[in-house]
Amino acid sequence: MKKNLQWKVVLAVAVVAVSIFLAYPFNDAKIKRGLDLKGGIHLVLKVRTDDAINIETDQEIARLEELFKKNSITYAKVTKEGLGRIAVQGALADQEGKTRDLFDEYSRDWDYSFVGDRANLTLKQLAVQALRDQSVVQAKETIDNRINTYGVSEPIIQRQGNDQIVVELPGVDDPDRVKELIKVTAVLEWKMVKAGPAPDEATLLQATNGQVPDDAEVLKGDPKRGQGGFYLVDKVAIVTGKDLRTIRRTTDEWNNPAVAFSLNSDGGARFEQVTGANIGKQIAIILDKKVQSAPVVEARISRAQGGVIQGRFTPEAADDLVTVLKAGALPAGIDYLEERTIGPALGADSIRQGLIAGLVAIVAVMIFMVVFYKLAGFNAVFALILNVVILFGFLAYFKAALTLPGIAGIILSIGMAVDANVLIFERIKEELAVGKGVASAISQGFSRAFSAIFDSNLTTIISAVFLFQFGTGPIRGYAVTLTISLVANLFTAVFISHLLFDLTVKKSAKKLSV
């Protein structure tokens, strides 16, 4: 055996061995199936990044009011003028210098200007961008946490574009529950009830002459928790989800599912004080602005004691509440843009039928190659098998999922692999026909066919790279399998096939079976 032939054999065996190693054992964990084949949920959601700006604006207003009070600056009122826009009204004119100093020191993210007795604050563009970006990042993390707690193997949670998040959950078969789990903002608050429940707003506000007091707000009960009606509650919360120390599922005294919580020392102290002062009154437990339950305070609740949230929970609903509260609140609301639920049966069907068809097709191609090109046909068949082996090896390595469009990519590459062999064999035949010897016909055939094979494969690879760069979901899956198998194709159809000829055909051979 010639020396460079030895090296070629080593290289060929090495590549194939590595591929087998990467794909072995040939199972689900190694070769991932896309959602279209495996079933699962695909969601595209959009983060309402405006929410983050709104929250920041509200917080800034609260900060300003406190600052003014502390520094005894007189003003009429601080109002929200819009997204990231605040106005301070009244009698600022003679205190401008002092106010400027305050703004410079404490409101660095805000641009300000004074007009008469009024100051306008605008959130800086840079800060707006940062807040929006942060809210998407945080939302992604929160969703990540929730999904992990819920327990899904190999979820994909990715940011897409500016404000979108893609969630792919293979194998999950309970879409409604998961959608709800992701979507709830999970802002939990405890507030004192001023009035209610009442069947409608008018009845609720009778005691206050139809007006909502400045320090209160009207909230609805959550029908899912069996709470109807309207409540008038304090604007300021006693404690919120941020004050929670532990939270777990439990059962109440009637053995119904419920959620037990305990508070951190700060929140516990406030809770103890407020409950002590309001025995006999109602406290509303509010999730995302909906009243879950409004129990009557029967005794002072000490800081160590904690409490229980009741409300006609199903076991799943109680679990989910624990999950979202543990994972924390979303920084902004989210909307769904796209929802796909693929049942496992649909994919199973596609796989079975696709497999049968694919096998029939490949076997037909192989039989044809052997009948038509005799011994040389075995070369082609061998190269084709190695092509598929390498493809699956690298699919496993890149952790790329196999999808229906991906199978289309494989079909194209198998077609091109067959074409490469046909080109070479036809070329060898041409060279034999003009009277060349076997050895030179083989080497001429390969070298002449090479440019066509190389150009056509590379052109398609280039197009696949662009498809991957600019395409979405299924188109990307197509591009990945296509690229891998075309690279493999160049290796097997040209390099390995040539090597096989060199190994099996003697230099002195007079006839070639092709």
Next chain:
Amino acid sequence: MQLFKTPNIRFLKYKYVALGIAFAIVLAGVLNIAVFKGLKLGVDFGEGTLLRVVFKSPSNEGHIRDLLQTVGLGKSQVQKSGTSGREFQIRAVESVRTKPNDQDQLEAHEALADKIIEALRGDDGAAERARGLIDLNTLDEKSLTALLESSFPGSGPESARAILAQRNKTGIIASFQELSGLKPEVRTYLQDKTYLGGMTVLSRETVGPQVGSDLRRKAVQATIWSLLGMLVYIALRFKLEYGVAAIFTLAQDVLITMSIYSFTNREINLPIIAGILTIVGFSINDTIVIFDRVRENQKLLRGKPLEEVMNVSLNQCLGRTIITSGTVFLTVMALFLFAGDVINDFAFLMLLGTIEGVYSTIYMSCPVVLFWQRWFKPKNAGRR
């Protein structure tokens, strides 16, 4: 084995006729798309909801439409899929934009899907549910495991998996007899606690307006960029006119396949884009093989007009073209005949595409290069 002796067919003699035919098809297709039928956009590129459902016993499109009629959704597209007569695809077509923002529009689609499912289900299982039974055909894995575990501690997960494996074969369990693999006591327990609902939803895909237009834009963008990439590479490896010819060829491939789609009333969705790209891939492969031979023959046959060089090249490659395209055609035929519904559309596309790809190589790629040389390089027209 030799297919035939290298023939001497003067392919390019008929270039005007052939170009005329291609042009006529494209024109008819474009007219059909632009003026008459239009392209039927699948749920990916349009918007709305696509449901795939399977029934316990065979049904038919008319019956389903009647059911939908009762809730005022008689206009929905209903299509049988598979061979069992039990599977159907339903696309809610009342997807005109009625809501001001995307989220509400998506929820409107979802609500429509719920309504369809409710209408199809009718009062099936109502009596059983009233007795406190659960539908085994829609139960998710966690709940099923919990249910079994409560009565058969230790073997819950295993039995649940076995039941689901059976259910996943067709999407629905038609009778408890199908569960003969289970322990008798488990089966009796299930018969006691659950019932078999008459219908299950295999898949449910809702695409909101924003994503629909996003996907449309991105698919077009990706296609255009990848065509440009090919143009640049071919122009560099061959000559500019070859790159331009390749683009013309691919444009013809895409337009003709789209036209056929429009004529046969099939839906364009994301996997179909992969199909169109596959046709483009085969076609470009074919074109490059011929161009490569032309490039080589130009050196061997100096002084011969380009048209003759092309004819010689086409003839020399004819054996290869027939063998390769024939093999691919057979492969795709296997897919068309044996593969399921989801692949069927794709296979149909590919069957036409393999033939069209060869045609476009001979009668689009080559003539464009010829014309280019005639118009832009009159001095050495056809000569090199």
